[in-house]
Amino acid sequence: xxxxxxxxxAWTKSLAAHTPDAAAELAMLNDLQGNILKxxxxxxxxxxxxxxxxxxxxxxxxxxxxxxxxxxxxxxxLTGAQVFKATGKSASPFMTLLLTADGYxxxxxxxxxPPGQAFADGMQNRQLNDPPQAQWDPGxxxxxxxxxxxxxxxxxxxxxxxxxxTQRFAASDGAVRLLTVxxxxxxxxRDKNGIEHFGYVDGRSQPLALQxxxxxxxxxxxxxxxxxxxxxxxLLVKCPGGQLDVSCGSYFVFRKLEQNVQGFKRREIELAxxxxxxxxxxxxSVVGRFENGTPVSASATEIPVAKPGPAGxxxxxxxxxxxAGLKCPFAGHIRKTNPRTDTGDSKxxxxxxxxxxxxDRTDDPNDGILANKPTGGLGLLFMAYQRDLENQFxxTQRFxxxxxxxxxxxxxxxxxxxxxxxxxPQRYPKVYGVSLSEPFDFSGFVTMRGGAYFFAPSVxxxxxxxxx
Ligand code: HEM
Numbered sequence: 001x002x003x004x005x006x007x008x009x010a011w012t013k014s015l016a017a018h019t020p021d022a023a024a025e026l027a028m029l030n031d032l033q034g035n036i037l038k039x040x041x042x043x044x045x046x047x048x049x050x051x052x053x054x055x056x057x058x059x060x061x062x063x064x065x066x067x068x069x070x071x072x073x074x075x076x077x078l079t080g081a082q083v084f085k086a087t088g089k090s091a092s093p094f095m096t097l098l099l100t101a102d103g104y105x106x107x108x109x110x111x112x113x114p115p116g117q118a119f120a121d122g123m124q125n126r127q128l129n130d131p132p133q134a135q136w137d138p139g140x141x142x143x144x145x146x147x148x149x150x151x152x153x154x155x156x157x158x159x160x161x162x163x164x165x166t167q168r169f170a171a172s173d174g175a176v177r178l179l180t181v182x183x184x185x186x187x188x189x190r191d192k193n194g195i196e197h198f199g200y201v202d203g204r205s206q207p208l209a210l211q212x213x214x215x216x217x218x219x220x221x222x223x224x225x226x227x228x229x230x231x232x233x234x235l236l237v238k239c240p241g242g243q244l245d246v247s248c249g250s251y252f253v254f255r256k257l258e259q260n261v262q263g264f265k266r267r268e269i270e271l272a273x274x275x276x277x278x279x280x281x282x283x284x285s286v287v288g289r290f291e292n293g294t295p296v297s298a299s300a301t302e303i304p305v306a307k308p309g310p311a312g313x314x315x316x317x318x319x320x321x322x323x324a325g326l327k328c329p330f331a332g333h334i335r336k337t338n339p340r341t342d343t344g345d346s347k348x349x350x351x352x353x354x355x356x357x358x359x360d361r362t363d364d365p366n367d368g369i370l371a372n373k374p375t376g377g378l379g380l381l382f383m384a385y386q387r388d389l390e391n392q393f394x395x396t397q398r399f400x401x402x403x404x405x406x407x408x409x410x411x412x413x414x415x416x417x418x419x420x421x422x423x424x425p426q427r428y429p430k431v432y433g434v435s436l437s438e439p440f441d442f443s444g445f446v447t448m449r450g451g452a453y454f455f456a457p458s459v460x461x462x463x464x465x466x467x468x
Pocket of ligand 1: 204382446
């Protein structure tokens with residue numbers, strides 16, 4: 001039986017077929033953690049950041065092995081979602097467990113540590129133009145060994161699960177210490193689509209490794225202008241220490257990104273002032289999409305989203321009729337982070353993004369009153385799976401987002417993410433499709449508050465850990 005990672009996976013066909021290859025695919029899904037091939041979809045998350053006591057590493061290994069036995073497998077997640085669709089029965093909590101390189105070291109299991117320089121170094125030791133570590137949030141600054149993510153369907157379940165697991169860590173007698181907790185909470189716009197705190201639809205464009213998801217895109221929006229299909233190998237690698245030939249895992253990036261909503265919204269207005277008649281298009285040029293998700297390259301004026309759900313937000317587009325960046329600027333966030341058909345290898349650098357907003361809003365996100373908008377204390381818990389940290393997350397951040405000469409000299413840094421702030425002003429479409437503005441600095445409204453690189457090992461890895 002062989003597992004071919006160089007293709008998308010039609011998992012419902014694997015369930016129905018009786019071939020050895022289908023059996024290998026099911027065995028892989030049954031040993032793979034969920035959330036990698038498809039988002040877990042829960043609206044609330046508890047993100048527990050943990051550290052192990054090196055002096056008690058056998059006890060820590062046992063604890064992590066037991067915790068790992070409860071993670072949600074990819075197969076359970078996929079079948080559970082079908083049951084939920086059919087019955088409407090509330091989904092049970094989702095759970096995934098991830099380790100840093102320091103975590104592998106603290107557990108005394110370097111022999112099965114996944115390879116790679118970036119992973120071994122840890123995020124805090126990489127050249128990412130990040131603020132100094134001393135300014136990162138306590139608990140998120142470099143001494144993390146593991147991350148346990150629990151996904152819950154309601155705020156009540158979230159609180160109950162937080163209390164339950166906090167107690168469980170306390171009962172480990174110091175073998176496993178809780179460093180900090182980050183709570184995620186998804187937010188929606190009036191069309192019932194998920195948004196981030198600046199107010200824009202987020203999470204829409206994803207590389208898709210499951211053929212069923214690609215087929216849905218083809219049916220609902222088309223895939224002739226942008227085909228989101230990727231092979232499994234773009235997200236999965238072999239899991240060192242897994243018990244099966246088909247045991248797979250994935251590298252994972254976590255970054256807490258604080259958003260200054262008031263500053264961003266004010267700057268959108270200032271940008272609109274130098275782009276006569278632009279109105280909402282000013283902010284859309286910064287992101288590459290209007291707030292409701294309409295790509296700015298497809299429209300100079302916002303078109304209402306036809307139906308709620310991803311199918312209502314177009315994703316079947318590229319920038320081929322905008323070669324000079326006069327509709328969607330080269331610096332626009334979505335063009336920076338996925339130039340689509342502009343470059344031959346855009347797809348190779350894409351990650352499966354699984355982020356969720358954090359922080360509570362006291363204002364009405366739709367009231368448009370600047371003074372009410374928060375300046376901090378909320379943002380995005382950015383999370384993404386991939387097979388190669390250097391070639392996916394770091395490539396995107398360093399060579400696209402922070403590169404002021406991306407594609408053309410003077411493009412400027414990504415106005416949402418570019419670091420350090422002010423490192424390269426951008427030019428925005430002044431007359432849509434015709435001319436560009438003078439350089440205008442749009443930066444500094446997202447601040448990196450801490451993060452780490454993790455690996456999501458296979459389920460059988462955790463089982464074996466207890467026996468070591
Ligand atoms: C607070 C921080 C961030 C905000 C507010 C933000 C916002 C957005 C929005 C509104 C979209 C458009 C919706 C969509 O296509 O899914 C988007 C897409 C995207 N973002 Fe971000 N993002 C943030 C951080 C990041 C980071 C850290 C990365 C990677 C380094 C990233 C990479 C991407 C990618 C790859 C896409 C999809 C582009 C496409 O395929 O068209 N984002 N983001």
